[in-house]
Amino acid sequence: MKASGRYTKNSYTKINRFFDQPTTSIQDATFIRYNDTSTDLTYPSTKYSFLSNLGDGSSSTIFKGKNNDTGEIVIIKKIPKKEYWVKELQILKKMSDINSKRILKYVDFFENQKYSFIVTAYYPGFDLFQHIDLNTPYSERKGMAILVEMAKSIKICHDNKIIHLDIKCENYLVNGDVIFSESGELVGEIILIDFGHSEIYENDPVSKLKQGYSYGTSYYVCPEAYYYKMYSSKSDIWSLGVCMSMLLTGEFAYYGSKREYYQNCSDCNISLDKEISKGAYSLLENCLNPDPRLRPDIDTFIERAEKLL
Numbered sequence: 001m002k003a004s005g006r007y008t009k010n011s012y013t014k015i016n017r018f019f020d021q022p023t024t025s026i027q028d029a030t031f032i033r034y035n036d037t038s039t040d041l042t043y044p045s046t047k048y049s050f051l052s053n054l055g056d057g058s059s060s061t062i063f064k065g066k067n068n069d070t071g072e073i074v075i076i077k078k079i080p081k082k083e084y085w086v087k088e089l090q091i092l093k094k095m096s097d098i099n100s101k102r103i104l105k106y107v108d109f110f111e112n113q114k115y116s117f118i119v120t121a122y123y124p125g126f127d128l129f130q131h132i133d134l135n136t137p138y139s140e141r142k143g144m145a146i147l148v149e150m151a152k153s154i155k156i157c158h159d160n161k162i163i164h165l166d167i168k169c170e171n172y173l174v175n176g177d178v179i180f181s182e183s184g185e186l187v188g189e190i191i192l193i194d195f196g197h198s199e200i201y202e203n204d205p206v207s208k209l210k211q212g213y214s215y216g217t218s219y220y221v222c223p224e225a226y227y228y229k230m231y232s233s234k235s236d237i238w239s240l241g242v243c244m245s246m247l248l249t250g251e252f253a254y255y256g257s258k259r260e261y262y263q264n265c266s267d268c269n270i271s272l273d274k275e276i277s278k279g280a281y282s283l284l285e286n287c288l289n290p291d292p293r294l295r296p297d298i299d300t301f302i303e304r305a306e307k308l309l
Helices: 002-008 086-098 128-135 140-159 223-228 233-249 258-266 278-287 298-306
Strands: 048-056 061-067 073-080 106-111 115-121 172-175 189-192
Touching: 048 073, 086 106, 086 115, 086 140, 128 172, 140 189, 140 233, 140 298, 223 233, 223 258, 233 278, 233 298, 278 298
Parallel strands: none
Antiparallel strands: 048 061, 061 073, 073 115, 106 115, 172 189
16 A cells, blocks of 8 residues: 555654643543453354454454354454453443444354453444555545545544544445445445553543553554543544545555654645645644644534535
8 A cells, every 4th residue: 555655655754742841730531441251152152153363463363264153144253351341241231222333333242261252243344444445546625535534433432431542444334335336425334443541531621632542553642642641532632634645545644663654744744645625635734733732623523524525
């Protein structure tokens, strides 16, 4: 993918003054702690069959499986007991109550002595990253249509006091054979998955960030997380801005190795090879503002993005 070339270019810039502030000047938001007291978590090992290994994550393995009672095809996420799976399980259960087609559907949970297994719905389409790897850059109208759908899934999270914290194109599935019809209309359902890094919060004021937690994927993670391990709902906006750059230009918005990349992020030194409209550039620049307090919230992003369709 074109974006990989961004990591190799040399571009040193000075870190923005925002990051020169002492970390103690930003207070912590209040976050909910997780205590699992349910008693119905274990099922007989014969309930599900493992059909194939779909891939390995940093702390889990993903399988395609089958419910032996119903024949339903499912996805089974296998997590070692040493990993912290309770939070992800509770978030998936919470999101399941919302029952949105834009959010990964929780199905079941079981465990044995060594592993926990989270069962979710199987979607027969493809992941968004695979698609954009072959098709970017999109026309601005098509790219913004995808971004609006991505943002609406984030809005569901934020409206229900959940920060995803790993927004990237790889964490969206397209449920369907195609994403656009022959006439150019968006027809594939775009579904947000992987809540392994997510957090539930009681309040999330713009001026207060949670500190001391590593999350997400390099080059999608916001600068305040890279420098100070701070995050808020505005972290998802930064990551959505990175996705926006990839969809509209086929490139990341910044150059460099990891250190150089985040120095450029901090200085808001955006460099694009493909020209985009003034409105799209303004929105991208706002999402990638190094000061999270100046990024738009998700409702504002959707409102501005829909005007660009």
